[in-house]
Amino acid sequence: MRSILRFYLPQTILSTSSLTLQRVPAVLKNVNIGKCTERWTAEYLAEQVGNQPVKIHVSTSTKLDFVNKNFLYRTLPFGELIARAAEEKHSNYFLDEKEFYYMRSLGDDPRKDVADIRRQFPGLAKDITYSDIFPEKQFFSSVFRIASKGLCLWTHYDVMDNLLIQVKGKKNAVLFHPNDVSYMYMNGDKSEVLDVENPDLEKYPEFIKATKYTCTLDSGDILFIPALWLHNMTSLEFGVAVNVFWRHLEENMYDKKDPYGNKDPHPAATALTFLEKALKTLKQLPDDYRTFYSKRMISRIQDTIS
Numbered sequence: 337m338r339s340i341l342r343f344y345l346p347q348t349i350l351s352t353s354s355l356t357l358q359r360v361p362a363v364l365k366n367v368n369i370g371k372c373t374e375r376w377t378a379e380y381l382a383e384q385v386g387n388q389p390v391k392i393h394v395s396t397s398t399k400l401d402f403v404n405k406n407f408l409y410r411t412l413p414f415g416e417l418i419a420r421a422a423e424e425k426h427s428n429y430f431l432d433e434k435e436f437y438y439m440r441s442l443g444d445d446p447r448k449d450v451a452d453i454r455r456q457f458p459g460l461a462k463d464i465t466y467s468d469i470f471p472e473k474q475f476f477s478s479v480f481r482i483a484s485k486g487l488c489l490w491t492h493y494d495v496m497d498n499l500l501i502q503v504k505g506k507k508n509a510v511l512f513h514p515n516d517v518s519y520m521y522m523n524g525d526k527s528e529v530l531d532v533e534n535p536d537l538e539k540y541p542e543f544i545k546a547t548k549y550t551c552t553l554d555s556g557d558i559l560f561i562p563a564l565w566l567h568n569m570t571s572l573e574f575g576v577a578v579n580v581f582w583r584h585l586e587e588n589m590y591d592k593k594d595p596y597g598n599k600d601p602h603p604a605a606t607a608l609t610f611l612e613k614a615l616k617t618l619k620q621l622p623d624d625y626r627t628f629y630s631k632r633m634i635s636r637i638q639d640t641i642s
């Protein structure tokens with residue numbers, strides 16, 4: 337287990353390019369992110385946004401599992417979501433009086449548009465500023481997130497660079513280097529290992545080889561999460577966060593129909609499709625031949641990894 341580097345700004349001068357060039361996560365402290373740190377109490381948020389309907393995840397489990405879907409999608413007026421996410425026992429609920437809530441804001445048309453806090457929550461966007469860590473033309477999305485205390489979001493990677501601005505509430509972050517992806521039991525962009533602190537090592541024996549990078553974010557901290565770093569977040573308190581994604585690669589590398597910023601860059605997606613085709617083709621052979629040629633393919637791939 338390793339701790340993530342902390343940079344105390346503005347005391348430490350950290351240039352934008354050094355942060356993004358190093359491709360390692362970092363916690364930025366003492367950054368001026370605007371009035372949100374003082375203003376964004378549950379009452380203020382509810383008052384500013386009112387009863388605008390929002391799509392949420394609801395679960396009786398603290399560990400949201402995207403692969404086995406242990407949650408429901410529901411819609412609530414924003415004010416009601418805030419009230420419920422800020423309390424631990426509910427008088428109004430969908431599944432159980434102790435259920436957990438998670439909101440990840442969506443674009444105007446969630447199938448086509450990216451989330452942008454300035455569009456969906458203009459009354460709140462004025463309270464938050466993020467440093468000019470990336471050129472505005474590389475901006476992709478800004479996602480507003482609300483979480484109940486205890487809630488843990490599945491481990492996944494994103495294909496864009498990302499600043500997670502933890503406006504309110506402590507949060508534990510566990511990250512994994514992209515080079516450890518083969519120990520992560522991936523299902524698309526998500527890991528099947530739900531409990532990264534107490535993993536089921538009978539089911540996921542290789543996971544033990546993955547190095548965990550951990551940190552606790554306090555209100556006002558920013559975590560830089562470079563593209564492809566896997567991350568797992570647990571809210572230790574009622575949490576309010578905004579994360580900002582931007583393109584690290586040339587624009588034409590990214591899938592244009594990707595409102596969530598989690599579709600693999602074109603060359604990677606094409607290569608993965610070829611791989612699936614190659615594996616299907618090998619199925620025509622008897623087992624011993626298939627194994628032989630699979631191993632030849634693995635050696636060939638290993639030769640190309642620096």
Ligand code: AKG
Nearest residue numbers: 481489498500569577579
């Ligand atoms: C991200 O920044 O990509 C996250 O997954 C953050 C999730 C969260 O903090 O709730």
